[in-house]
Amino acid sequence: MNQGSADKTRVDRTARKTVGDFTHPDPRITCRNVSVHYGDKCAVRNVDLDIGRNEVIALIGPSGCGKSSFLRCLNRMNDTIEGCRVSGEFRMDGNDLYDPDMDVVLLRAQVGIVFQKPNPFPKSIFDNVAYGPRIHGLAQTRAGVEEIVETSLKRAGLWEEVKDYLNDPGTSLSGGQQQRLCVARAIAVNPEVVLMDEPCSALDPIATARIEELIDELSELYSIVIVTHSMQQAARVSERTAYFHLGDLIEVGATDEVFTKPQHKLTEDYITGRFG
Amino acid sequence: MSTPALALAVALLTILGYWIGRRRSFAVVANDTSKLHSRPTYHGFYVAIWCGIPAAFVFFFWVLFEGYLITDLVVAGLPESVVGGLSADRMNLVVNDILNLASGNIVATESDPMLRAAADHYIQLQSMSRVALVVLVLSLAVAGMGLSLRAVQPHNRVRNRVERVVQIFLIGSSTIAVFATIGIVLSVLFEAIRFFEAVPLSEFLFGLQWSPQMAIREDQVGSSGAFGAIPLFAGTLLISFIAMLVAVPVGLMSAIYLGEYASRKVRALVKPLLEVLAGIPTVVYGFFAALTVAPFIRDNGSLLGLDVSSESALAAGLVMGIMIIPFVSSLSDDVINAVPQAMRDGSEALGATRSETIKKVVIPAALPGIVGGILLAVSRAIGETMIVVMAAGLAANLTANPLEAVTTVTVQIVTLLVGDQEFDSPKTLAAFALGLMLFIVTLVLNVIALHVVRRYREQYE
Numbered sequence: 001m002n003q004g005s006a007d008k009t010r011v012d013r014t015a016r017k018t019v020g021d022f023t024h025p026d027p028r029i030t031c032r033n034v035s036v037h038y039g040d041k042c043a044v045r046n047v048d049l050d051i052g053r054n055e056v057i058a059l060i061g062p063s064g065c066g067k068s069s070f071l072r073c074l075n076r077m078n079d080t081i082e083g084c085r086v087s088g089e090f091r092m093d094g095n096d097l098y099d100p101d102m103d104v105v106l107l108r109a110q111v112g113i114v115f116q117k118p119n120p121f122p123k124s125i126f127d128n129v130a131y132g133p134r135i136h137g138l139a140q141t142r143a144g145v146e147e148i149v150e151t152s153l154k155r156a157g158l159w160e161e162v163k164d165y166l167n168d169p170g171t172s173l174s175g176g177q178q179q180r181l182c183v184a185r186a187i188a189v190n191p192e193v194v195l196m197d198e199p200c201s202a203l204d205p206i207a208t209a210r211i212e213e214l215i216d217e218l219s220e221l222y223s224i225v226i227v228t229h230s231m232q233q234a235a236r237v238s239e240r241t242a243y244f245h246l247g248d249l250i251e252v253g254a255t256d257e258v259f260t261k262p263q264h265k266l267t268e269d270y271i272t273g274r275f276g
Numbered sequence: 277m278s279t280p281a282l283a284l285a286v287a288l289l290t291i292l293g294y295w296i297g298r299r300r301s302f303a304v305v306a307n308d309t310s311k312l313h314s315r316p317t318y319h320g321f322y323v324a325i326w327c328g329i330p331a332a333f334v335f336f337f338w339v340l341f342e343g344y345l346i347t348d349l350v351v352a353g354l355p356e357s358v359v360g361g362l363s364a365d366r367m368n369l370v371v372n373d374i375l376n377l378a379s380g381n382i383v384a385t386e387s388d389p390m391l392r393a394a395a396d397h398y399i400q401l402q403s404m405s406r407v408a409l410v411v412l413v414l415s416l417a418v419a420g421m422g423l424s425l426r427a428v429q430p431h432n433r434v435r436n437r438v439e440r441v442v443q444i445f446l447i448g449s450s451t452i453a454v455f456a457t458i459g460i461v462l463s464v465l466f467e468a469i470r471f472f473e474a475v476p477l478s479e480f481l482f483g484l485q486w487s488p489q490m491a492i493r494e495d496q497v498g499s500s501g502a503f504g505a506i507p508l509f510a511g512t513l514l515i516s517f518i519a520m521l522v523a524v525p526v527g528l529m530s531a532i533y534l535g536e537y538a539s540r541k542v543r544a545l546v547k548p549l550l551e552v553l554a555g556i557p558t559v560v561y562g563f564f565a566a567l568t569v570a571p572f573i574r575d576n577g578s579l580l581g582l583d584v585s586s587e588s589a590l591a592a593g594l595v596m597g598i599m600i601i602p603f604v605s606s607l608s609d610d611v612i613n614a615v616p617q618a619m620r621d622g623s624e625a626l627g628a629t630r631s632e633t634i635k636k637v638v639i640p641a642a643l644p645g646i647v648g649g650i651l652l653a654v655s656r657a658i659g660e661t662m663i664v665v666m667a668a669g670l671a672a673n674l675t676a677n678p679l680e681a682v683t684t685v686t687v688q689i690v691t692l693l694v695g696d697q698e699f700d701s702p703k704t705l706a707a708f709a710l711g712l713m714l715f716i717v718t719l720v721l722n723v724i725a726l727h728v729v730r731r732y733r734e735q736y737e
């Protein structure tokens with residue numbers, strides 16, 4: 001695209017059609033024409049987006065723009081919210097996620113989620129991580145469960161800190177440790193996609209850096225969709241970035257391009273801090 | 277001035293004090309209230325407190341002790357020839373006669389001039405006391421108002437003092453429950469001690485025979501009384517156990533349905549309906565048990581070839597169980613609702629089903645509250661009286677067979693204290709010993725359950 005005089009080529013603020021290429025050459029999940037309503041209120045409007053295999057995609061945008069609502073559609077966590085309606089097409093490896101025959105339990109085992117606020121169960125650290133493998137019968141023996149717990153905690157970078165305290169309650173950990181425990185819990189069931197809903201918003205910079213390292217390591221194995229309010233974080237961890245505004249997907253593109261050469265006026269205003 | 281009129285006068289003075297204090301606070305700063313440390317309302321309350329509380333205190337204690345004091349004065353004024361050598365009981369009768377004469381009631385010894393004089397003395401003292409009371413209370417109220425009005429100054433920290441008084445009142449209110457408990461325990465305890473003077477503690481605690489009939493006269497045929505409480509406690513526990521067998525599963529499962537599965541509409545309809553069960557008077561449950569459930573069980577039992585007595589522990593226990601369902605369900609439902617949604621989301625996000633989430637996350641997190649609800653229900657079951665009086669029977673059988681009639685501690689307390697009694701016979705005093713035991717049992721249950729809850733709860737943030 002011609003990048004001559006910036007302001008003239010930029011898409012006008014009023015345009016609501018997605019700018020940039022929302023497809024991915026090797027898609028894991030494809031979403032077409034997605035809308036989410038809470039009662040009469042429309043939270044996400046006609047969004048098309050692909051989630052690629054082993055990519056990290058960041059969803060950014062001001063509060064209330066629909067990025068979390070969109071994220072929660074991907075493993076149907078919106079089902080539990082009363083009055084929430086989801087329309088559009090979601091396909092993971094060709095299977096319709098919202099097919100009435102779709103087993104939500106299996107879907108959630110494949111698409112894990114880490115929430116904004118760490119929510120470890122009021123159980124021991126060990127039981128927190130072993131929870132998923134146990135309900136899915138991933139290990140038949142105690143030793144098998146122990147192995148899964150150890151691998152997951154190691155991958156979440158928490159093993160060294162808690163290996164001697166596995167029977168302490170998960171709630172006794174610090175905030176950053178709790179969030180990593182939640183990550184360990186999510187990856188213990190061997191998901192293929194990990195959704196992260198502002199995973200660092202309650203954490204200090206050191207714990208945040210730790211989580212970001214973790215995202216880097218995990219991206220070798222999983223597709224990761226991360227919702228974040230921190231543009232630096234999106235720039236650091238993601239390969240692609242999608243900018244949402246008031247329920248519309250405004251712009252999608254390679255992260256460095258979105259941050260250096262945003263094509264839509266709204267995107268530019270947001271990342272240059274003209275509004276939040 | 278009569279007592280209610282005086283009380284009204286003090287109340288009016290208090291309100292007047294509030295109003296004057298408030299007005300005065302505006303006046304001292306020429307309506308610029310920003311110069312006041314405390315808001316005008318606080319000045320008003322301050323004056324009202326000083327006006328009302330000391331006067332009310334004196335008023336209350338004066339009325340409380342006036343009667344005793346005057347009686348003592350009158351008795352002291354009686355001539356030695358009358359009082360000398362009278363026993364306490366006889367003395368009481370004389371005092372009663374005087375009081376009756378004073379209040380104009382007709383008494384047998386109307387003609388006795390000595391008593392007439394004493395009654396006149398009494399009336400005279402009483403009217404003096406009344407005048408003194410009115411003067412004292414009203415002058416206290418006015419003096420309090422006057423003194424506290426001088427405290428209406430811009431820099432006086434009146435708000436802090438008013439709040440201190442409010443705090444003292446709150447502390448006082450919260451201690452009333454404690455003192456009431458202590459009072460109840462002591463009154464039961466003293467009577468129980470008198471019982472244990474007549475019947476050894478070991479016989480009461482470990483005796484297997486309960487038959488409290490005592491011979492009233494020496495020559496009467498009949499029992500000497502047996503006070504073994506074991507059959508009563510066994511009966512209580514049997515019925516409570518049956519009741520809990522009904523109430524805990526039904527209550528808990530309905531709480532889970534209401535808290536986790538029911539839509540908002542169903543919940544809004546079903547929860548109040550369940551709580552209606554708690555509002556039914558126990559007497560109504562009682563005749564439901566005695567007239568409907570017990571015959572039903574007996575008839576069906578005889579069809580099966582079982583020998584069911586018409587008053588059975590089973591009938592009483594079943595109905596009692598229905599009665600305490602709302603205790604279990606309502607409290608459990610509240611604590612299940614209090615478990616944060618984030619816990620459920622976390623579990624379901626890992627691919628747990630709704631029921632796995634409930635079993636492994638929600639129930640463990642809600643357990644302390646659930647145990648609390650169950651405990652309350654157990655205390656209710658043990659202390660429940662009306663249903664068992666009507667449906668369980670009076671025969672103190674020591675049995676574990678729920679089809680037989682048993683009796684409970686509460687039923688026996690009722691039968692011991694209903695009708696004419698003499699309060700120096702072990703038969704009557706046994707009721708207090710039973711009450712004390714019942715109290716101790718519930719207390720111990722509470723302590724144990726509290727301990728269990730603290731030990732095993734899974735604490736969420």
